[in-house]
Amino acid sequence: MDDKDKEYLREAMRNFHKTLESSLGRVISREEKGKEGYMRYIRIINEVRDYADRKRISVKQAAKELSK
Secondary structure, three states: OOHHHHHHHHHHHHOOEOEHHHHHHHHHHHHOOHHHHHHHHHHHHHHHHHHHHHHOOOHHHHHHHHOO
């Protein structure tokens, strides 16, 4: 996860709205348009979910840990 990914994840956590997916989607769509933004969103969400599964923690907790 690069620094920009972490920045988006931190902002999504600060402005949490119902789910991480919706919060992250809002943050990325404000900054990036088109395929690049969508691919970044998919990459971040997959990494967060994989981390949550490996650590057996919630997706929200995984996002907090990965955004540091």
